[in-house]
Amino acid sequence: MKKRLCLCIIMMNLSLGFSQNPVMELYLLGVKNHQEGNYKEAIVNYTLLIDQIDQKEIRKRGYINRGLSRDKIKQYDLAIQDFTEAIRLDSTDMASFVDRGLSKMHAGYIGQAKKDFQYVITKNSNNNMMESSLYWMARINSSQRNYNEVIKNCDDYFKINSKDPELYFIRGTANDMLRNFEQSIIDYSIAIELFPNYFQAYANRGAAKINLLTGDGNIQPSKKETKNACKDLSKASKLGDSSVEDLIYIYCRKEN
Template sequence: MKKIDQIKINLIIILLLLSISAIGQNGVIELYQTGNSNFKSGNFEKAIVNYTELIKIVDEKTVQKTGYINRGLSYDRLQKYDLAIADFTAAIKLDSTDMASFIDRGLSNMHAGYLEKAKADYNYVIYKNNNNRMMESALYWLALVHYSQGKFKETIKNCDRYFIINSKDAELYFIRGTANDMLGNFEQSIKDYDKAIEIKPNYVKALANRGTAKINILTGHGNLQPSKKETKSACKDLKKAKALGDNVIDDMIYVYCDSKVKKKRN
């Protein structure tokens, strides 16, 4: 989610100074900075009051837009998603070229459960394709939305485009890996988990899923009782995941890796 960075703060303060001479209001900069301080410290209700007052008394559109954005982020933190969406929409009306506002609105739509509206915001950013950082963000969230909807082929397409921009994201390789798992593409999912683990060596879920995918390849080819030698690589992943705290794969280890069980079966 978008941050209130120092460069933007400095720019807004300059615009506030210009606005003060026009409206004759003292303390406007202090009001803006207080809103930012309240936001950063988690006092979102107070920040909303500050930004609301700022929007009322300042005519400069860039400052108004920032007020709507920051108030929208505050509403989102308070789970008042419809109010957040309304503020991001107001910011977009003031400046439809700022793709970050579409990302912000998309996130609030996601949080509210309006997944199709969220997808529309992300797809618009992708359609415009004028900012790599915003494209990256849109593709990331779109992949997660499609995954949550069980649209695994679309998830994979989103991830494929995402990796053109950012090829170092372990989480998205994991997401693409699980999407491939759900489609039965175990060879490809293993490659995705390989990449996730290469970036993040102790990625517990990726280790567990990679071990499971290796077992699925063996059993999927009709080998319902693979030998200890055949499951060695899979068991190495599963046991490492177990050592790192994953207890969900206990049954997999018992069935395919436990030496006593293997002896009985072999």
């Protein structure tokens, strides 16, 4: 369960002359400060690096890493500017579009974030970045109640990574909202297979089974009919989900 790009240490060309070693030191100090949570210090390190070097790849990494540090302290507009500079230096690096999309999302520029993620998906040039972009598109579309789009995002995601329980849960929720209960039960079941203690998936699968029973007008199914659903609801409760107590009372404990 994901999905944030990590600050990566990309070692600079060790053939750089001795006079440029301070640049390497600035870069590594910035990485160290970022990893230790000293984001303001990291920003200073990367700013000095950017000001002192002309080499394209190093400047790009400086902008990317400074953008990641700025995002951490909620300087989203400045982070977006840094990722845009990185993209200007290398528009083939899909990671910068994902990073910029995340900062836009954090800033509340949801439409703009979707454009960055969709660009990565359309380019289809890097599976890892495609995976991240599809994940965030599914999350955003779910929050916007674009459930058919969520299902499409998840279907495309599973072509890259078919072992992510969270995305099966997200697709299951979308199918629930579209009243595709049989399919949502399948999605929650796969999520549980991949992550056996996924209590939210047990809760939702139990509720979907109840909805499947009551969808044809059978408002109060028998205990025999709800037995399977009640197993899921009980499991969710034992794993710590208190939200299922009302369903358990109505369909599992109350005499039918």
